[in-house]
Amino acid sequence: MSTLKQRMNELSPARRKKVETRAAELVSQEMTLQELRRARKLTQVRMAKALRISQDGVSRLERRTDLLLSTLRKSVEAMGGSLSLIAEFPDSEPVTISGIASVEGAPQHRTRGVSRRASARND
Structure with a gap:
């Protein structure tokens, strides 16, 4: 079983940036x-x-x-x-x-x- 950090490190830098941006958007909406x-x-x-x-x-x-x-x-x-x-x-x-x-x-x-x-x- 892999951790979120491990999964994020497996992503390309562009994809990781996109995921981090979307996560920040969701957090800012609450x-x-x-x-x-x-x-x-x-x-x-x-x-x-x-x-x-x-x-x-x-x-x-x-x-x-x-x-x-x-x-x-x-x-x-x-x-x-x-x-x-x-x-x-x-x-x-x-x-x-x-x-x-x-x-x-x-x-x-x-x-x-x-x-x-x-x-x-x-x-």
């Missing part, structure tokens, strides 16, 4: 929210204003490991982007999942405590 914000040259204060939360709230958000998709979508949109959710399977091409991370696809729920009469007046 970022935390904090790294993404910094790459977009945004401060926590500016993000807080866009999200209408405190700067401390942005800091806490960036440290979380489990986010609602709606929260992640709002954060990405505050940076000027849009969120796509992609499912990847070993035996097929990646699939973009629609209707989950978008506002348009979200079900409309009536707020608790609002009577049907009050709801009807607002229509």
